[in-house]
Amino acid sequence: MRRTAQLFFVALLAGGVTLGAYKLFFEKEQFTFVAQNETTPFLTTSMPTSPKGAGINEVDFTVAAEKTINAVVHVKNMTVSPANPLAEFFYGFKGGQTPQIGTGSGVIISPDGYIVTNNHVIDKANSLEITLNNNKSYEAEIVGTDPSSDIALLKIEVENPLPYLAFGDSDNAKIGEWVLAVGNPFNLTSTVTAGIVSAKARSISTNRDQSFIQTDAAVNPGNSGGALVNTNGDLIGINTAITSQTGSYVGYSFAVPSNIAKKVVDDLLEFGKVQKGILGISALSLDSPQAKEMNIDQVNGVYVAGVEDESGAEEAGLKEGDIIKQVGNIKVSKFSELTGYLSSKRPGDVVEVLVDRGGETKTFEVELKKRQTEILPVMGLQVKNLSKEDQKKYKTKKGVKITNVPERYRGYELEDKVMILIDDNEIRDVEDAKELFQKITRYGRTSITLLGENGERERLIFQ
Known part of the structure; x- marks a missing residue:
């Protein structure tokens, strides 16, 4: 009996030593340290990451x-390339009229x-x-x-x-x-x-x-x-x-x-x-020389470089120098964030625009309108929709006013005239003009019908 008690005591002592050694040398405690007297509210933890690989395999x-x-x-997509007029002239057949296939x-x-x-x-x-x-x-x-x-x-x-x-x-x-x-x-x-x-x-x-x-x-x-x-x-x-x-x-x-x-x-x-809803502002690129000269190249937002006449932005009260920080519920730090939000809106929609004006935060309700100005493809003419004054002056409610002309067309005296027809197709606004100009080519003939300030009509043919 005495020998049994001794064996039990030895086994108990050995078990205690083994457990203590394991606790001391092998087991890593899992707990969070919180520093009470430090100013930074950081937490440090030794908790292990997910055994599934930090969540990647949980998806x-x-x-x-x-x-x-x-x-x-x-x-x-099946397309047919146009006939080659030179091959037809020299060889008597329509060369190059072969089908092409694209996929997507x-x-x-x-x-x-x-x-x-x-x-x-x-x-x-x-x-x-x-x-x-x-x-x-x-x-x-x-x-x-x-x-x-x-x-x-x-x-x-x-x-x-x-x-x-x-x-x-x-x-x-x-x-x-x-x-x-x-x-x-x-x-x-x-x-x-x-x-x-x-x-x-x-x-x-x-x-x-x-x-x-x-x-x-x-x-x-x-x-x-x-x-x-x-x-x-x-x-x-x-x-x-x-x-x-x-x-x-x-x-x-x-x-x-x-x-x-x-x-x-x-x-x-x-x-x-x-239907594209336009805010009516022009933005200054923050990586432009002008932005660096004005010391605004580090602005976090969209810097308003100009406000269009008769636009929703002008009517709401936005001004040059405002920095747009948020539109709707979308925070804005760059121009593409602004245009991305507006691309999902239509003319007539009202959006809330939050701006920084000289360090003061202001909020404006802006009604989006149709685009008032466009630079037309192919010819590069800049045109704008007719204002009420323009409609009275030129005696027409349809058409677009030419406001700027590339150097190669300066001799035609197109500026400040109203364009009402392209190849006998009526122009109502800048969207019509852009759509019609996209269909013309540099190698075809295009006729443009214009109105002067006194209502005189003239027709020019460009080739």
Whole structure:
């Protein structure tokens, strides 16, 4: 009995020593240190990261992929190159009149067959063929296009309802959020790639007002017009561009935000063309020499360099020198964020604009209006809509006033005259003028009908 008690005591002592050694040398305590007497409110913790890899494996892409893949289609664009007049003259046949095929992607946005894609995917098409993910093919018609946003709307006639995607709210997309790009790269069938939102309100051209979602999901030739969706399967963008010397994916790509795409689609269905709401300000580029001279190159916001006459901005009270900090519920730190928000609005919409004026915060309610001035393609004429005074002076309610003329047309005395017709097509406003000038070529003949200050009419032919 005494020997048993001794053995028990030795075993108990050995167990205590082993447990103490483990606690002292091997076990790492998990707790949070809080410094009570320090001014910085930082917390330091030794809590381990997720055993699943800091959350990366906790994201499930399968639901979004299943919802998306059948709503993305293959778009085949058949174009015929124009006849070569020199070949016809010398050899007696229409050389160069060969068919060319381009491909891209599209997204079904309604069960009755409306499809959104990029304008550059279907540009100059003689015929369009849509192939669904189940390999059924349909001939498509173009409902409308908007080259400035690179969005086009197509329609196919179907017997049964189609799977489709609902537009999400791209304003709610967050940098770092997981997204999927779905399309038909390299003429393959529907392909899904994953990435994150790398940036928002990204502009990739100095010549156009753009506001793209940037992502690192792999996008290659053929993906254009495909879907960018979040992990819920909501459509938050239309994949449109990559910037690469090789023409293939190099780590980032760009998508038209869904709020802009939806607004373009709604306008095309309701009005036949896009209705653009203009704030009525000109902004100063912060990397320009002028901004550096004025010491405003570090401004966080949009610096108002000018306010257009009879614009919503002028009527609301915005002034040169104001710095726009927020519009609606969107904070503004650069011009592309402002244009991205306004691209989802129409003339007549009222937006709340918060500005910094000399260190004081002011808020204005601005009614968006149609664009009052345009620089016309091909000829480069600057025109503006007629004011009430102009209508009385020139005795017309339609047409546009030429306010600036490039040097090569100075001899025609076009400035301050009202343009009312282009090739017998009536001009109502600057949008009509821009649309008509986009259809003319540098190699054809164009006639322009003008009104002088006394109502005299003249017609000029340019070639």
